[in-house]
Amino acid sequence: MHLTKGFEQAACIVAMLATQEKGIPVSSGVINATLGGSATYLHKIMRKLVVGGLINSVSGNSGGFTLAKEPAEINLLEVYHATEGPVDxxxxxxxxxxxxxxxxxxxxxxxxxxxxxxxxxxxxxxxxIGSMTVQDILWETFKVQEIPLVDWNEIVQEQQNKN
Amino acid sequence: MHLTKGFEQAACIVAMLATQEKGIPVSSGVINATLGGSATYLHKIMRKLVVGGLINSVSGNSGGFTLAKEPAEINLLEVYHATEGPVDxxxxxxxxxxxxxxxxxxxxxxxxxxxxxxxxxxxxxxxxIGSMTVQDILWETFKVQEIPLVDWNEIVQEQQNKN
DNA sequence: GAATTCGTACTCGGATAGTGCTTGTCCGAGTCCAGCCGG
DNA sequence: CCGGCTGGACTCGGACAAGCACTATCCGAGTACGAATTC
Incomplete structure (x- = not known):
C-alpha cells in the first residue's frame, strides 16, 4: 500500500509554490529543473493540481503556476484527492x-x-492528513512562524549560470 | 492507494478458518473452490499466512490448514503484515x-x-486495523457471541455432488 | 496605430518502458493409508 | 494371526517463468498569450 511517486512530487510542488513570492508564477520548466524527473509527467501532475483547484496556471510569456489558496488553507488530503482520487x-x-x-x-x-x-x-x-496544512509542514521545516519567500525562477537561473 | 486483491483473500481465508470446526484442517482445494480465483496464487497467500504465524499447515492425507491462534487473538493488522509487509x-x-x-x-x-x-x-x-480482531468481524456478521462452526470440507463436497 | 509574425508556455492525446501484482507450471518433501509380505 | 515394510495417493513447499495492470516516461501536435516587427 504505497502512495504513487506522483503524489510525492505533487506535495513537493505545492510546498515550492507556497514559498514563492506572491504574484510571480513559477514555470513548469523551473519546477522540473528543481525536482528532476520527467518533464512531461510533471505536466500531467500540474494539470491535476489545476483541475483540483489547488493551483492556478498563467499562460503566456513569463507565465507558470501560482498557489490558488493560502498555505494555511491547503491540506495534504486535498493534494491526495487531486492526484489519487478518493481514499479507499x-x-x-x-x-x-x-x-x-x-x-x-x-x-x-x-x-x-x-x-x-x-x-x-x-x-x-x-x-x-486533512488536518495537516501546507503551512504546518513549512512551520515544521523552518521552525519560524514567518515563512521565507523566494523566487524559484531566479534560483534555477543562478544554478544554470554556474554550469 | 489500494490494498492488494491478495489481502482480501487472506482476510477471507482467516475468517473461514475461524468458523472451521476445531481440529479439522481445511485443504487449499476446498478454500479455492469456495473463494474462486487462482489456485496457485492461493498457495502463495497461504504460505505467507503460515510464515506469519497466523495459520498452521498439516501435511498428508486429509491435511490442510488450521488457525494457529484463537480468533480473538488475531487482528487484521497481523493479516496485513503477513501479506503486505509494513505499513508505509x-x-x-x-x-x-x-x-x-x-x-x-x-x-x-x-x-x-x-x-x-x-x-x-x-x-x-x-x-x-490492529484493534479489530477476527472475532470482532464474525460477531458483527453473526450478531451472536457464539460463533457457529462448520466443516468447510463437507460443504464443498456437497456442492460438488450436486453438479 | 493596427495587423502580422514570432517565441514562450500551457494543453492534450497517444505511444513506449518499467514495476509489481497475479497466474501458471513443475518438481520435491512430508504424511497417511492400504495392501503386501514375512514371521 | 500379527507386525513391519512398501507403494500409491494426497497434501504442502518452493522455484521459475509468463501474463497483466498500473505507474511512469517519452514524444509530438495543438492552443493561448504577449511582445516584437512590419506596414
Whole structure:
C-alpha cells in the first residue's frame, strides 16, 4: 500500500509554490529543473493540481503556476484527492460475499463488516492528513512562524549560470 | 492507494478458518473452490499466512490448514503484515530533499516533516486495523457471541455432488 | 496605430518502458493409508 | 494371526517463468498569450 511517486512530487510542488513570492508564477520548466524527473509527467501532475483547484496556471510569456489558496488553507488530503482520487484502501472484490453465500445467508453482513472496518480506518487516516496544512509542514521545516519567500525562477537561473 | 486483491483473500481465508470446526484442517482445494480465483496464487497467500504465524499447515492425507491462534487473538493488522509487509504509505523518493537542498540547507527538516505526517497517519490507520480482531468481524456478521462452526470440507463436497 | 509574425508556455492525446501484482507450471518433501509380505 | 515394510495417493513447499495492470516516461501536435516587427 504505497502512495504513487506522483503524489510525492505533487506535495513537493505545492510546498515550492507556497514559498514563492506572491504574484510571480513559477514555470513548469523551473519546477522540473528543481525536482528532476520527467518533464512531461510533471505536466500531467500540474494539470491535476489545476483541475483540483489547488493551483492556478498563467499562460503566456513569463507565465507558470501560482498557489490558488493560502498555505494555511491547503491540506495534504486535498493534494491526495487531486492526484489519487478518493481514499479507499479496501478493494471489495466480493470474496467474502462469495465465501459466505451458503452460510446462513450472511454474505452481505460479512462483507459489510470488513468493509466498514477499513472504511473507519481510512477515515482516521484521511482525517489526520486533512488536518495537516501546507503551512504546518513549512512551520515544521523552518521552525519560524514567518515563512521565507523566494523566487524559484531566479534560483534555477543562478544554478544554470554556474554550469 | 489500494490494498492488494491478495489481502482480501487472506482476510477471507482467516475468517473461514475461524468458523472451521476445531481440529479439522481445511485443504487449499476446498478454500479455492469456495473463494474462486487462482489456485496457485492461493498457495502463495497461504504460505505467507503460515510464515506469519497466523495459520498452521498439516501435511498428508486429509491435511490442510488450521488457525494457529484463537480468533480473538488475531487482528487484521497481523493479516496485513503477513501479506503486505509494513505499513508505509509515503514512498520517500527524496523529492523534498532535492528541492530544498539550496534553501537554507533545510532539506532534512523538510523531508522529516512530511515523512512524519504520513508516519503519524499510518500509525492511526494501523492502530485501528490492529484493534479489530477476527472475532470482532464474525460477531458483527453473526450478531451472536457464539460463533457457529462448520466443516468447510463437507460443504464443498456437497456442492460438488450436486453438479 | 493596427495587423502580422514570432517565441514562450500551457494543453492534450497517444505511444513506449518499467514495476509489481497475479497466474501458471513443475518438481520435491512430508504424511497417511492400504495392501503386501514375512514371521 | 500379527507386525513391519512398501507403494500409491494426497497434501504442502518452493522455484521459475509468463501474463497483466498500473505507474511512469517519452514524444509530438495543438492552443493561448504577449511582445516584437512590419506596414
Amino acid at each position: 484502501t479496501f478493494p471489495d472484490n466480493g470474496f467474502f460475499k462469495r465465501a459466505f453465500k451458503d452460510f446462513a445467508s450472511l454474505a452481505t453482513e460479512a462483507d459489510a463488516a470488513i468493509t466498514n472496518v477499513f472504511h473507519q480506518a481510512d477515515s482516521r487516516w484521511a482525517a489526520y | 504509505t509515503f514512498p520517500d523518493n527524496g523529492f523534498f530533499k532535492r528541492a530544498f537542498k539550496d534553501f537554507a540547507s533545510l532539506a532534512t527538516e523538510a523531508d522529516a516533516a512530511i515523512t512524519n505526517v504520513f508516519h503519524q497517519a499510518d500509525s492511526r490507520w494501523a492502530a485501528y
